[in-house]
Amino acid sequence: MIRDITLGQYFPGNSALHNADPRTKILMAILFIAATFTASGTLSFIILFLSALVLFIVSRISLITVLKGLKPILFILIFTTFFQILFSRSGELLFEWWIIKIYDSGLISAAKMIVRIIVLVVSTSVLLSYTTSPIVLTDGIEGLLKPLAKIKVPVHDFALIMSLALRFIPTLLEETEKIIAAQKSRGANFSSGSLMKRARALISIFIPLLASAIRHALDLSEAMICRGYRGGDGRTKLRQMKIRFSDIVWLLASALMFAAVIILNKYGLSDLFGLFGA
Amino acid sequence: MENVIELQNVSFAYRDSEGNLHPALNNINLTFEKGSYTAILGHNGSGKSTLAKLLNLVITSEDGKIDGSIKVFGKEINGTLTEDEEYEIRRRVGMVHQNPDDQIVATTVEEDVAFGPENLGVEPPVIRATVDEALAAVGMTGYEKFAPHRLSGGQKQRVAIAGVLAMHPECVIFDESTAMLDPEGREAVLKTVDELHKSGEVTVITITHYMNEATDADRVIVLNKGEVFMTGTPEEIFTQVDKLRSVSLGVPQVTELFYRLKNEGVYEGKLPLHTKEGALALNELIKNKRG
Numbered sequence: 001m002i003r004d005i006t007l008g009q010y011f012p013g014n015s016a017l018h019n020a021d022p023r024t025k026i027l028m029a030i031l032f033i034a035a036t037f038t039a040s041g042t043l044s045f046i047i048l049f050l051s052a053l054v055l056f057i058v059s060r061i062s063l064i065t066v067l068k069g070l071k072p073i074l075f076i077l078i079f080t081t082f083f084q085i086l087f088s089r090s091g092e093l094l095f096e097w098w099i100i101k102i103y104d105s106g107l108i109s110a111a112k113m114i115v116r117i118i119v120l121v122v123s124t125s126v127l128l129s130y131t132t133s134p135i136v137l138t139d140g141i142e143g144l145l146k147p148l149a150k151i152k153v154p155v156h157d158f159a160l161i162m163s164l165a166l167r168f169i170p171t172l173l174e175e176t177e178k179i180i181a182a183q184k185s186r187g188a189n190f191s192s193g194s195l196m197k198r199a200r201a202l203i204s205i206f207i208p209l210l211a212s213a214i215r216h217a218l219d220l221s222e223a224m225i226c227r228g229y230r231g232g233d234g235r236t237k238l239r240q241m242k243i244r245f246s247d248i249v250w251l252l253a254s255a256l257m258f259a260a261v262i263i264l265n266k267y268g269l270s271d272l273f274g275l276f277g278a
Numbered sequence: 279m280e281n282v283i284e285l286q287n288v289s290f291a292y293r294d295s296e297g298n299l300h301p302a303l304n305n306i307n308l309t310f311e312k313g314s315y316t317a318i319l320g321h322n323g324s325g326k327s328t329l330a331k332l333l334n335l336v337i338t339s340e341d342g343k344i345d346g347s348i349k350v351f352g353k354e355i356n357g358t359l360t361e362d363e364e365y366e367i368r369r370r371v372g373m374v375h376q377n378p379d380d381q382i383v384a385t386t387v388e389e390d391v392a393f394g395p396e397n398l399g400v401e402p403p404v405i406r407a408t409v410d411e412a413l414a415a416v417g418m419t420g421y422e423k424f425a426p427h428r429l430s431g432g433q434k435q436r437v438a439i440a441g442v443l444a445m446h447p448e449c450v451i452f453d454e455s456t457a458m459l460d461p462e463g464r465e466a467v468l469k470t471v472d473e474l475h476k477s478g479e480v481t482v483i484t485i486t487h488y489m490n491e492a493t494d495a496d497r498v499i500v501l502n503k504g505e506v507f508m509t510g511t512p513e514e515i516f517t518q519v520d521k522l523r524s525v526s527l528g529v530p531q532v533t534e535l536f537y538r539l540k541n542e543g544v545y546e547g548k549l550p551l552h553t554k555e556g557a558l559a560l561n562e563l564i565k566n567k568r569g
Contacts, residue, residue, distance in 0.1 A: 134385075135384075167382070167426070170425070170426075170427035216380055219377060220380045222336055222375070223380055225336065225368065226336060226368055226373045227383075228365055228369055228394055229393070229397050235399060236396050236400055236401060236402055237392075238389055238406065239389065
């Protein structure tokens, strides 16, 4: 049923990550993205992987959900792994058969690539999607970009447009269903004929939908004026964002993780063993 | 009694993109008393929505030519107003529109009700209290976290009313607010309107083409072709069945029934407006026939 659609992939909950400020989570996501792209040493990748694991455990999102989230990128994962392994031509030769030669460096860079992609997807989706509702995320973006308002960037307007778009997705979906039903009942055919014919049939959905969206926009703007809307200046908010002590801890921990990734890039796995040996 | 709104010789003509004028209202003289409940009736094109939109500055001199004097809370609004004055008028004269979907701006009920107070710059803790109060007034307590698309039409419209009440208006205009609702939703909204009026603090103006909704009002105004065609109490208006028909308006079903009975010579007496009143009269009639 169209009424039950979820916006984004938000799973309501009460974990430490759910309760963190959206601005904190956006900044954390940026740190994680930066860390995944700067990581190169084996140790850095281990740190990265463990950090993402911590996020996943704290969020109390089920493993199945996370795996489902990885499904769309499965193809890319397999594809890149395959090429990394087959076309690396340095290091120790581990296996040779016909034209296939597998070197240890190929295996290592494939493993790094896998960790990189998995950490990137898991950390950003846990932080920005699974534990943060779209509307709260919009608030967070607005909060972070607020300084830009000083140089006349219409931050509030963009945030409002975003939240109105989110608000109207279910309404427009419902209308789309009605339009499809109405056009079908007049003999429109969306499921047979040549590709061109089917594409043309879709116009009979898009045009009424567009017209209705414009009508909504006109009525909505009138209603907003009636309710005293006059832009972001002097506006207060029911939902207040508050940076708490735990937010600072999260940010510091993520920053440390990023720093550790950069520092450890210089050292390999052997250095770690050397450290213990000394 | 204090007058909330006074209209004197008000005429209005829409201006189209080519600058041509299309008259919508012609020489309207009306007053609305504080705390009163007025129903404005008229079929499509009678100018009833235009009239309502003039009162809270949704239509201004930018949209067309306004003549005459419109005084809202003693302030002449047909003239130049500062932006602050305009917004203050809109706060004091709240408006509930026809389509509930086009009035709800937020993704949860409580945030939507908070939209008005937020625009006014009210402090967050006060907004919280205002929102709770407004939701209680329309009987929607407990739905704070609901997404609007999970509510029925009647519930959405009650949320929209709460959104208007949260701005503490002194007058609320319902612009065909029940037209898109199912009978159940309509019933719930009408009950809310009635309670609002009975609280005595708010002046209520409802614009409708459902005759049944006008029977509870203190006063009914019938508009036709941009002019005031009739004004009076619901009884005075709805007993003039022929006159209403001449401007293609009907009367409440029960009134229609007794009007026909009267024409047939079966019934004598005054035409009832409410179903219950009608049922009693019918009962009496049958008893008399038997006896």
